[in-house]
Amino acid sequence: MSEQTPSYAALRPSAVSSLAGELRLACMRISRRVRYESTDSIAPHQFSVMCRLEESPRTPGELAEIERVSAPSMTRTVAGLAERGWVERAQDPTDRRQVIVTLTDEARQALKDTRRKRDAWMAVRVGHLDPEEQAVLQRAAAILTKVANE
Amino acid sequence: MSEQTPSYAALRPSAVSSLAGELRLACMRISRRVRYESTDSIAPHQFSVMCRLEESPRTPGELAEIERVSAPSMTRTVAGLAERGWVERAQDPTDRRQVIVTLTDEARQALKDTRRKRDAWMAVRVGHLDPEEQAVLQRAAAILTKVANE
DNA sequence: TATTGTTATACTCTATAACTATA
DNA sequence: TATAGTTATAGAGTATAACAATA
Numbered sequence: 001m002s003e004q005t006p007s008y009a010a011l012r013p014s015a016v017s018s019l020a021g022e023l024r025l026a027c028m029r030i031s032r033r034v035r036y037e038s039t040d041s042i043a044p045h046q047f048s049v050m051c052r053l054e055e056s057p058r059t060p061g062e063l064a065e066i067e068r069v070s071a072p073s074m075t076r077t078v079a080g081l082a083e084r085g086w087v088e089r090a091q092d093p094t095d096r097r098q099v100i101v102t103l104t105d106e107a108r109q110a111l112k113d114t115r116r117k118r119d120a121w122m123a124v125r126v127g128h129l130d131p132e133e134q135a136v137l138q139r140a141a142a143i144l145t146k147v148a149n150e
Numbered sequence: 151m152s153e154q155t156p157s158y159a160a161l162r163p164s165a166v167s168s169l170a171g172e173l174r175l176a177c178m179r180i181s182r183r184v185r186y187e188s189t190d191s192i193a194p195h196q197f198s199v200m201c202r203l204e205e206s207p208r209t210p211g212e213l214a215e216i217e218r219v220s221a222p223s224m225t226r227t228v229a230g231l232a233e234r235g236w237v238e239r240a241q242d243p244t245d246r247r248q249v250i251v252t253l254t255d256e257a258r259q260a261l262k263d264t265r266r267k268r269d270a271w272m273a274v275r276v277g278h279l280d281p282e283e284q285a286v287l288q289r290a291a292a293i294l295t296k297v298a299n300e
Numbered sequence: 301t302a303t304t305g306t307t308a309t310a311c312t313c314t315a316t317a318a319c320t321a322t323a
Numbered sequence: 324t325a326t327a328g329t330t331a332t333a334g335a336g337t338a339t340a341a342c343a344a345t346a
Contacts, residue, residue: 008281011288019284020273021265022291024184029298031181034174045313061327070315075329077313097322097327115171123170125297131158133293134169138161140290141172143283147275148179195336211304223337225306230335247304247345 027144030122038117042110045069049077050086050111053103059092060099086110177294180272188267192260195219199227200236200261203253209242210249236260 011019040047045067052058052066064074078101081087086107092098126134161169190197195217202208202216214224228251231237236257242248276284 008285010281011276011284013277016277016284017269017273019288019291020276021269022295023276023287024180024269024272026291026294026298027177027180028184030174030177030294033298034178043313059327060329069313071328072316072330073314079329095323095327099328119167119171119174122174122297123167125300126161126170126173127163127166128300129293129297131160134161134166135158136286136289137173137293138169139286140294141169141176143279143287144176144180144290145172147272147279148176148183150275150278193336209304210306219336220338221305222307222339226336245304245346249305 023144034118034121037121038114040114040117042114045077046081046086047111047114049074049081050103050107053087053101054108054111057100057102060101063101081107173294184268184271187271188264190264190267192264195227196231196236197261197264199224199231200253200257203237203251204258204261207250207252210251213251231257 035044042050048067049063052063058066060074060078061071063078064071067074069077078087078089081101082089086104088102088104090100090102092100126137129137185194192200198217199213202213208216210224210228211221213228214221217224219227228237228239231251232239236254238252238254240250240252242250276287279287
């Protein structure tokens, strides 16, 4: 039997459970550290809404549903973003009850800066790992992304 | 050259950077999903303080410093925990200005329940992976834990 | 006089309820 | 009458400043 077994047996439930616990805790700790260290100028709820608007403009109602907050909360959040020049509001020409919220170029740049700061924290630590550990994480990254998106 | 190379070259800076970005994002998404799905009865700031008290009793001043919140905020948080029966406050016999905050057994049980719920979310997803993916994550878990603790 | 913790007050983000404008 | 969004008001959690008790 070689050191790297070419085929694998499925983990037993108890092993799945302890692996899940260890991974979950590590992900939450990393997330916490990244958030803490990156001293954002963008508040978490603002950041989250701005990410949604990156793909396409949306109405306040859609944003409230996606972010699972109340409509008045989203009105307030959008107002704050507009005040800082990160979104623009326009009336929907086909239904004048609706408002279309669009991200500004300035906001896209701010998002880019924040992500760069966050990635930098992680990059320093990944850079300190030895090559074999980096290779394991390269394979793990895709799997964790799949888990996160499930 | 075999499919699984036995020795590895260190990643170039650009590769470290993109790996870091992918890992960081996956960890933050998983963290967010876990927090969202586990519908805690314990608020995040309460949970965090309770975890600190799990190791040993502490004074409000120590807790405020560890959690990086103001002393009045910690007074309030501790008062809330005491009201729910999760902590008990006692005067320090050697310095009567100080208060010793201790976790109750009920709180320890509540922490256990919350962690079990969080781990369950992750365990379902890890259980869906194929055996080889699970094997990769088993090696990655230890590395991520090291990164989180750095 | 310095330190520990609390109370007083204000600001932010959240919510529900009531209201306006439009369909 | 129903829907999209806003305004009114209140409840948490945070902060700084002022205070009480103790060292």
